[in-house]
Amino acid sequence: MSKVIKRVATFCFMAVLLIAMIPQTIKADETSDAKKAVYVQVPKDWEAPCVWAWDDDGNNAFEAWPGEEMDADTTNEGWYYIWVPAWANHVIVNANEGNVQTAEQVLEGEKDCWITVTGADNANVTYDKQTKGKTPEYVEKFAIHAKVDDSWKNPCLWAWSVPDGTNVFDKWPGMEMKQNDNGWYTAKVPVWVNSIIINANDGSVQTEDISIDAAEVWVTVDADGKAEFSYTDPDKQEVPNITVHVMAPSDWDSPCLWAWSAPDGTNAFGSWPGEALEEGENGWLVKEVPGWVNSLIVNGNEGSVQTSDISVDTGKDVWLAVKDAENFEVSYEEPRVDTTEDVQATEDATEAPEVTEKSDSSNAMPIILMIVVAAVVIVVIVVVIKKKKAKNK
């Protein structure tokens, strides 16, 4: 019997181990940083060749068609190269802004490859080296977006590194930036770049030197070449204001709202404790805040009592029913609240704050234990009584 139990236990243990290993394997593949080089030789009329790459499960290596533009290999004329994730084993080579393309090419394993394209219907893949010298090292790149005045034609990017003065491009005015559907122009540069100039009209107009971090950046340039930049997409910041509705505890005098955006820490108001909530409808206090706000604190008594941080969705009006500093409920539609009591929980709250959940579960544990113990005791009583009955008989 004990052998059987041991075998069952061993089997269960192995099964658990196997199940535990499966998601780890998938995760390891997905998070792998390994890269492989794809070299391509294209016909002379294929301009600015790009590669679109994906794997057997349909995971794409790049965000959108036509994929990532290749770099010319200066030591091997006519050849272009790109680094793609090692897991990407399907590629399409395309050019002329995606207007010409090869058929799907299936690649073997994680090896570097050389693709010779002589036409849209004719591409040959080999794993034997077709170029001279070493493959240029992989260098991570980041995108620079520019929005320029209408008088600026064909904007270009000039980029370099301070203080060593290494240039990315061979000669002024640098790389012509690609126009996107949203009106922005984009070019990518290596992460060692920390200085750029946007120029246009064959380099006859330009910004001053702009010092930037090696991170995706949006640069807005006016007709005089004055530039401003942001590391967040300015178009995405244009979110309409939202209204925060608050039901505060009755003993919180002059309730105020403090609002900010996490994780960047941008505050909606100048100083703590924020701005006073105003009288709204149906007993709610209200305050309008920018639509990018995603974190709130309700406070009272000149900031001496307050809730913990409350995370909310951006761009949505929100209703907060605050019972006390630790208990509040968040909803995105007006809940029914019994205003005759201090503050009641809302039935149709769409999100329960974590704090409330935690305190509920911790309070429940002793009760559950007591119920279990009581149940055991009752069973014991019943058994004892039955035994006594049996004896009496």
Added chain:
Amino acid sequence: MRKKVRSKLMSMALVFTMAAGLLSGCGGNNVAEADKNTITIWHDKEDAVAEVLQKKLEELEPDVHVVLEKKSDLTESLKMIGSDPKAAPDMYFFAHDKIGVYAEMGILAPITDIIPKEELNVYMDNTLEAATYKGEIYQLPVYYETLLFMYNRRYMKDDEVPKTTEELYQYMQDNTAGGHYGFVEQHSTPYYAAGWINGFDGTILSDDGTPGLDSEETIAALKYHKKFVDLMPGETEYATVNTLFKEGMAHSTIAGPWLVPTVRANGMDVGVASMPVIDETGNPISPYMGVQGIHVLKNAAENKKSAVEKVLRALMDPEVEVDLAKASGCAPAMESCYEMDEVTSDEVVMAMRDTAEHVIPMPNVPEMDVMWTVVGNLLTDVNMSGKDVTESAKAAQQEALQLIESMR
């Protein structure tokens, strides 16, 4: 007869249920019947640290059975039940700063009641200083933590790391734009602001428990620090600051060593450097040091002395401290560990060793309990509400004195 039996049984059931309820309210920890060779240790540490301790303490089996129990509300629980031998643990593993509170409650035993004082000379002087309250050593130090200056090498090159606070300020002015920051820290959190105050020779609380919020030095520190605050985001609680640095939106920060594994996992080439020297005083930013170690409750010292001694001696093995350094970047409290390759090769641990030259042990007097809130409010007033520094500091000093008076 049946009625009597049933009523007796019902009474027993009621008592049993009430007892079970009481026990569950006490975290299920019943030491009343525990034998003298079972030691319960409360702690609040991360898994990597707990695993090293557990592994070492398992070597004491079967002589001593150690139960390592994680308690998220350790400090408050000890305040409530620390004097109840039935509910309290035998020992606890925690930072040194609550020693004064528990010593005054009379629930702690000096370590020297069990380990002769001369055997503790192997520990760094400042760790023993931190463990000492009113002349008695109440903690066996194991490792210490302090804040570090960290930077993202993608943005800040090694030769750009500011050596002084004015260089830091210049760097912040040059690199704070477009939603990125040259430097961020939890500027309005007392534990972080303490480094600036200490660097000005100011103090939050002196060794004798006197607040120093309205001292000339503390006010000068708050005024000087404000210009740095103005170049940081307004909201700088723990999650915001760590995320800004982790996500590459801030070039540098002052943070605990626990942040290093997280940012490395995120692919960051993170550098660790000495704290910038404050130009006004010639002192580096001098953060608090927290010494983590094991404490013995008086009841266990009296009734389980032999088992407690075995646990303490196990944790005095230098290998434990080396294993903790490797597992979680903990800086050993034992001087000899800094001669071992496993420790000297760890950049973060060695940075803490360098920083330890200038750090100030967190005050361990009971009065510190009220200071965190008072100083937090003072920092909010000065940094976020724009109130006058001198007036705010004086008001905070009065509030601290009143709260301390009400403790006595």
